[in-house]
Amino acid sequence: xxxxxxxxxxxxxxxxxxxxxxxxxxxxxxxxxxxxxxxxxxxxxxxxxxxxxxxxxxxxxxxxxxxxxxxxxxxxxxxxxxxxxxxxxxxxxxxxxxxxxxxxxxxxxxxxxxxxxxxxxxxxxxx
Amino acid sequence: xxxxxxxxxxxxxxxxxxxxxxxxxxxxxxxxxxxxxxxxxxxxxxxxxxxxxxxxxxxxxxxxxxxxxxxxxxxxxxxxxxxxxxxxxxxxxxxxxxxxxxxxxxxxxxxxxxxxxxxxxxxxxxxxxxxxxxxxxxxxxxxxxxxxxxxxxxxxxxxxxxxxxxxxxxxxxxxxxxxxx
Numbered sequence: 001x002x003x004x005x006x007x008x009x010x011x012x013x014x015x016x017x018x019x020x021x022x023x024x025x026x027x028x029x030x031x032x033x034x035x036x037x038x039x040x041x042x043x044x045x046x047x048x049x050x051x052x053x054x055x056x057x058x059x060x061x062x063x064x065x066x067x068x069x070x071x072x073x074x075x076x077x078x079x080x081x082x083x084x085x086x087x088x089x090x091x092x093x094x095x096x097x098x099x100x101x102x103x104x105x106x107x108x109x110x111x112x113x114x115x116x117x118x119x120x121x122x123x124x125x126x127x
Numbered sequence: 128x129x130x131x132x133x134x135x136x137x138x139x140x141x142x143x144x145x146x147x148x149x150x151x152x153x154x155x156x157x158x159x160x161x162x163x164x165x166x167x168x169x170x171x172x173x174x175x176x177x178x179x180x181x182x183x184x185x186x187x188x189x190x191x192x193x194x195x196x197x198x199x200x201x202x203x204x205x206x207x208x209x210x211x212x213x214x215x216x217x218x219x220x221x222x223x224x225x226x227x228x229x230x231x232x233x234x235x236x237x238x239x240x241x242x243x244x245x246x247x248x249x250x251x252x253x254x255x256x257x258x259x260x261x262x263x264x265x266x267x268x269x270x271x272x273x274x275x276x277x278x279x280x281x282x283x284x285x286x287x288x289x290x291x292x293x294x295x296x297x298x299x300x301x302x303x304x305x306x307x308x
Contacts, residue, residue, distance in 0.1 A: 004186045004187075004232075004236060005186045005236045005239065005240060005241055005244060005295075006239065006240040006241075007240055007241060007291070007292045007293075007295045007296050008240055008292065009240055009242055009292070010238060010239055010240050010243070011238075012235070012238035012239045012243055013239050013240050013242040013243035013246075013288075015243075016235075016239060016242075016243035016246055016247055017242075017243070017246050017281050017285065020246055020247070020250050020277055020280060020281050021277075021278065021281055023250075023277060024273070024274040024275075024277035024278050024281075025274070027273050027274040027277070028274035031271065043264070043266055043268075045264070045265075046264055046265030046266060100271075101271060102266075102267075102268035102269070102270075102271040103268075103271075104260070104264070104268050104269050104271070104272065106260065109263075109264065111264050111266050111268035111269075112268075113266065113267075113268045
């Protein structure tokens, strides 16, 4: 057995960490630079169950896999106002309104994404 | 005798890989006992202690041994304390991390210590898991979490890499002593 990798912190370790951080920052900033969307698209297990215009305050109850979620549209933004899912990731995501932004609740299999309106699904890339 | 020594080598390799597999499984179990997600409320946030061993095997012995250990670990861990979904997530994560290890071996190992390698492997692991989530939801929505998970990868990869940096020279000495006796 031989160590084929250095075991002391090197300059390139810092470069790698900085590069990953930079990539994360870019990925974080790109959606913010995009314009606001017009519709919230609610999906359950990949199927679109509702399109909610962001211009009108509204509420929607979704139930799947034994979990309940309340999707709320208020003041041009959409957020999960209530859930009984233990992770609470979707709640913590907070309000979204920019194109391409998303709220995901993994246990319930529910996603909320922002589209332009109408039948626009162009901001979806095949996974 | 050359034949018997080659057979000895094979047995040694089998036992060694089996030992690393057991240790990796033990680490996987340890992590389910103390989930890091209690501190950071995000799904899929793990220190990845088992990956310390996979990375070690990859660079100490051979990528093939590491691939076998990694694949068996994912499979057995899923059978022992996972679900079909968690298996899918960890399989894609492990596969992506393994790919990144190969890239590090080809391009980076002269420049980096285990910290850089671990950070990249952790980032690869997260990308693999996000891909799994995208496939599962049939939507690109989960990629919105990638920036957060990449930041997490810097921390968890940094910690596991530091562990490897500290552990590697000592273990190297210990193993050499073991082989000579």
